[in-house]
Amino acid sequence: MSTRQRAAGAFLRLPPSTRRAVLHRLGRYAPWEPEFDFTPPRPAPGYVPGPPDFVGIGAQKAGTTWWFDLIATHPGVTTPVGLHKERHLLDRYASRSFDRRAIEGIHAWFPRRPGTITGEWTPDYCTFAWAPELLRRAAPDARVLMLVRDPVDRFLSGVAHYATRGTPVDGLVLADAFRRGCYASLLEPWLHAYGRDRVLVLQYEQCTDDADRWLAETFAFLGLSEYHPSEAEQPRRPAPTPRDVLEDDARERLVALYEPDVAELAALVPTLDLKRWPGFGHLARPSSQLPGSADRVVPVPSGVVSSPTERP
Secondary structure (H helix, E strand, C coil): CCHHHHHHHHHHCCCHHHHHHHHHHCCCCCCCCCCCCCCCCCCCCCCECCCCCEEEEECCCCCHHHHHHHHCCCCCECCCCCCCCCCCCCHHHHCCCCCHHHHHHHHCCCCECCCCECEEECHHHHHCCCHHHHHHHHCCCCEEEEEECCHHHHHHHHHHHHHHCCCCCCHHHHHHHHHCCCHHHHHHHHHHHHCHHHEEEEEHHHHHHCHHHHHHHHHHHCCCCCCCCCCCCCCCCCCCCCCCCCCHHHHHHHHHHHHHHHHHHHHHCCCCCHHHCHHHHHHCEECCCCCCCCCCEECCCCCCCCCHHHCC
């Protein structure tokens, strides 16, 4: 291992607050920080800017970095060095004019090699009411992806995320962490803006159990050829999160609060497997209509969001 690699490893082992302080002293800020410079990067020679071909909109703490990195292994995807997977380009436009200049500025953030596609994944987008319409105006042909995770587990991970960053865990933080797990209500504006055929919802637990299958579905959804990344190309899988942090009363209360939204999500996403979300298995029923699925439990689909195999 080189000196540079050892130094990088030592840096990553520092507490997040310490890493941020070091980077800030060097004038380096993340796209979600107010000091970040949104001046578009200069494209590399031969690269062509344009609207993003795909955008991930959520959910926070649901494996989005891992899945984005897996998508980036495909030779038909351009991921320019130095550009964060989260661009946060729409964050500021709740109170700003979204004119042609703003749209051109967004396009400049997506350079790609000719004949390839490119995109980003900003988990906050699903919580921004203004984002679906603005993205549709900037990238009308984009494909939209969303990763969902057991909402109670995601809630716990979301609270821990803020605590690790040094944010006091007050009522506003808890309310934000809760809302990010209301997937159906967050998803509906994107369905309205883009239509069912341009939105793919993936389940984190299914992806971690069978990454090959769901990555193939993702590539197909994005219009990419079949590709199987080598073991060396694949990023590290997210570590499992324990489920024993909440007291029973709090867990039961969260399950009850999430239940209507999970039921709606199950109707929107036929591929959702509620067996994998322990508090919500009662919302699914056996499906004897699907060949070879007598022992499977799947939600009753309503046809609002097609499964990946129903693409045009």
